[in-house]
Amino acid sequence: MKEFSKDFWWGASSSAFQIEGAWDKDGKGMSVADFNSFKRSDVQADTKVATDFYHHYEEDIKLMKELGLKTYRFSLSWTRIIPDGDGEINQAGIDFYNKVIDCLLEHDIIPFITLYHFDLPFALAKKYNGWEDRRCVDAFQRYARVCYEAFGDRVKDWQVNNEQNLMIRVNERMNMYDVAPEDAEKVRVQMDYHMFVAHALATTDCHEMIEGSRIGPAVSSTMTYPASNKPEDVWAARMNDNFKTNYALDMYCFGAYPGYYKKYLKDCGLEPITKPEDVAILKQAKPDFIALNYYRTLVASYLPTDEAHPLGTKEKDIDFDMYGYFKVERNNHLKSSKYGAQIDPMGLRLVLNDYYNHYHLPLIITENGLGTPDELTEDKKVHDDYRIDYIREHIAACHEAIEDGVELFGYCPWSVIDLLSSHQGFNKRYGFVFIDRTDHDEKNLERIKKDSFYWYQNVIKQNGLTTES
Ligand code: BG6
Numbered sequence: 001m002k003e004f005s006k007d008f009w010w011g012a013s014s015s016a017f018q019i020e021g022a023w024d025k026d027g028k029g030m031s032v033a034d035f036n037s038f039k040r041s042d043v044q045a046d047t048k049v050a051t052d053f054y055h056h057y058e059e060d061i062k063l064m065k066e067l068g069l070k071t072y073r074f075s076l077s078w079t080r081i082i083p084d085g086d087g088e089i090n091q092a093g094i095d096f097y098n099k100v101i102d103c104l105l106e107h108d109i110i111p112f113i114t115l116y117h118f119d120l121p122f123a124l125a126k127k128y129n130g131w132e133d134r135r136c137v138d139a140f141q142r143y144a145r146v147c148y149e150a151f152g153d154r155v156k157d158w159q160v161n162n163e164q165n166l167m168i169r170v171n172e173r174m175n176m177y178d179v180a181p182e183d184a185e186k187v188r189v190q191m192d193y194h195m196f197v198a199h200a201l202a203t204t205d206c207h208e209m210i211e212g213s214r215i216g217p218a219v220s221s222t223m224t225y226p227a228s229n230k231p232e233d234v235w236a237a238r239m240n241d242n243f244k245t246n247y248a249l250d251m252y253c254f255g256a257y258p259g260y261y262k263k264y265l266k267d268c269g270l271e272p273i274t275k276p277e278d279v280a281i282l283k284q285a286k287p288d289f290i291a292l293n294y295y296r297t298l299v300a301s302y303l304p305t306d307e308a309h310p311l312g313t314k315e316k317d318i319d320f321d322m323y324g325y326f327k328v329e330r331n332n333h334l335k336s337s338k339y340g341a342q343i344d345p346m347g348l349r350l351v352l353n354d355y356y357n358h359y360h361l362p363l364i365i366t367e368n369g370l371g372t373p374d375e376l377t378e379d380k381k382v383h384d385d386y387r388i389d390y391i392r393e394h395i396a397a398c399h400e401a402i403e404d405g406v407e408l409f410g411y412c413p414w415s416v417i418d419l420l421s422s423h424q425g426f427n428k429r430y431g432f433v434f435i436d437r438t439d440h441d442e443k444n445l446e447r448i449k450k451d452s453f454y455w456y457q458n459v460i461k462q463n464g465l466t467t468e469s
Contacts, residue, residue: 002399003464009071009110009410010460012064012432013367014053015117015162016077018419022054023047026092029083031119032130032175037420044425045439051419052445057100059447063433064416065107067453068460072109073366073412074100075117075162078143081150085121086139094150101154111155112366112412114218115144115202117162118173118422125175131191134275137198144202145209152210159218159291159366160202161195165248166220168192169317185314186270193272196251200285207286217252218291218366219245223347223354224298227329232302236326240300243322246358249290253359255283268312289409290355293367294394297334297347303327339371339428345393352401352408362407367414368394371421371428374450382434382450391456395465413456417447432456 004010017023017033024030037046053060064072078085080093104111120130121139128135144160167173168188179187199217206215222244226237239260247261257265265271303323305311311324321327334342348368356363370390374382391413402408418431425439432453436446459469 001464001466002396003462004399004402006463007409008463009112009364009412010463011069011071011073011112011410011412012067012416013073013412013414014416014419015075015114015119016080017047017050017117017119018415018422019051019053019074019417020077020080021047021049021052025054026096027080027083027090028077028093029079029085029090030122031077031079032122032125032173033119034079035122035125035175036172040425043439044427045420045437047420049437049442049445051417051435052442054096056445056447058103060417060433061100061103061107061109063447063449064104064109067416067432067457069109069416070460071112071157071410071412072104072416073112073114073159075114075119076147077119078116079119079121081146082121082139082143084123085127086124086135086142089146094146097151101151105154110157111151112157112159113147113151113155114159114162114366115147116140116160118167120173120175122175129178129187130175131194131198132187134194137194137201140198141201141205145205148206148209152206152213156210156213158206158213158215160199160215162218162366163220163293164192164195164199164217165245166318168195169244169320171317185268185312189265189270190272193274196248197278197281199252200255200282203285203287204281214288216287216289216291216361217249218293219248221245221292221294221351221355222298223344223351224300224326225331227299227301230302233300236300236302239322240298240326240328243325249355249359251282252285252287253290253361255279255285264312270312287361289362289364290359291364291366292351292355293414294348294351294365295368296341297331297344298342299329299331300326301329337370337372339424341371343370343390343393345397348394348397349401349404352398352406353404356401356406356408362409364408364410364412365398366412368411369414369430371424371430373427374418374429374434376434376436376448380448382448382452384450384452387450387452388455391452392465392469395459399464
């Protein structure tokens with residue numbers, strides 16, 4: 001029997017633009033996520049309807065209760081609350097989230113809120129080129145304070161943003177369309193830095209404005225194996241983790257960039273513009289936990305520079321290679337999902353141990369799951385044993401990490417119900433509940449419990465895995 005502590009947070013996750021729909025209803029403004037999804041509307045579903053949580057939230061929260069969730073990790077849409085990002089407050093947006101929060105609490109589910117999950121207000125992207133401009137920091141700080149003021153009497157658990165460390169690698173998410181390629185890295189570093197300042201301000205404000213609150217960062221975790229035991233490859237693997245995730249965790253937890261990162265910024269002429277007061281702002285912010293999203297692991301080998309690729313040149317976006325540092329490789333020892341993610345429960349045990357031993361903060365998993373094209377049978381069932389296997393093995397890895405001494409207080413798989421995948425619409429599904437729609441036919445949006453729903457319900461009931469589960 002792999003039993004968890006009595007107060008372990010069994011949860012599940014979602015994000016606003018992927019689940020809500022009603023993209024312009026009741027005064028909501030357009031976000032960068034909406035804008036980008038509309039560009040692909042002819043090939044896959046967009047954010048207009050998505051799962052239509054906006055109109056189904058009561059039904060969906062009832063399902064969460066039936067599933068047995070102790071917590072629901074979801075995000076607020078900045079543009080539902082402040083449609084243009086830094087202008088007027090939209091009371092209808094606040095009213096909607098009040099209804100969601102109250103409904104969760106009525107069902108004894110702890111609301112666990114992310115303020116910003118990839119959906120920067122499009123107006124800020126246009127006005128300021130988004131995070132490149134310091135005024136975006138002010139806009140975010142104000143938005144966060146509006147949320148604390150509106151919901152802080154009932155919501156104590158917060159995440160500032162989702163996967164800043166991944167978001168920053170993807171031009172589309174940062175709305176970096178008009179930036180000349182030769183300026184791209186400089187702009188990216190500036191945007192990233194501003195997000196760190198905003199993160200710090202929102203962390204400190206949360207502690208000051210909401211009594212008993214807890215807030216922390218959510219990172220897209222990376223765990224990289226060296227391609228061989230050559231010392232250069234071992235260094236490359238470390239650097240891949242450092243440049244994709246750990247530099248960000250250091251900034252959140254210690255309020256400064258680590259040495260290797262400062263060296264890179266200096267060597268490549270990328271140092272951001274800062275303000276003298278930032279030093280104190282960044283140092284003062286103290287996260288209460290680290291949330292990590294975990295899907296897969298990576299492999300890296302050393303990538304030397306050459307004439308055409310001087311130090312720091314990057315290729316690709318999410319899994320970028322960097323000359324003078326690392327090149328991402330495949331792992332021949334692991335199975336992959338249909339969409340190429342390499343499945344590795346042991347990697348989760350490793351990364352949980354790493355983060356805990358390095359940062360000494362409680363941890364929670366806020367995303368973990370298997371994206372697949374599920375099939376609905378004629379008698380309306382979804383036999384997703386592959387998802388059950390994936391989640392079972394990852395829960396077992398969590399248990400092992402806890403036995404290793406890691407303070408892990410929750411597990412929130414992605415996703416509570418099917419939602420818009422960020423790249424493959426409704427072809428790629430993650431939920432415990434099937435949404436009867438396809439990319440281009442919304443049908444009736446019926447909610448159908450998958451086999452994994454009943455399985456996870458049982459895990460929560462038993463508070464862990466028994467030999468039969
Ligand atoms: C995470 C994001 O990185 O990965 C989610 O936080 C996203 O928003 C999830 O949906 C899975 O990625 P995808 O591309 O399969 O939807």
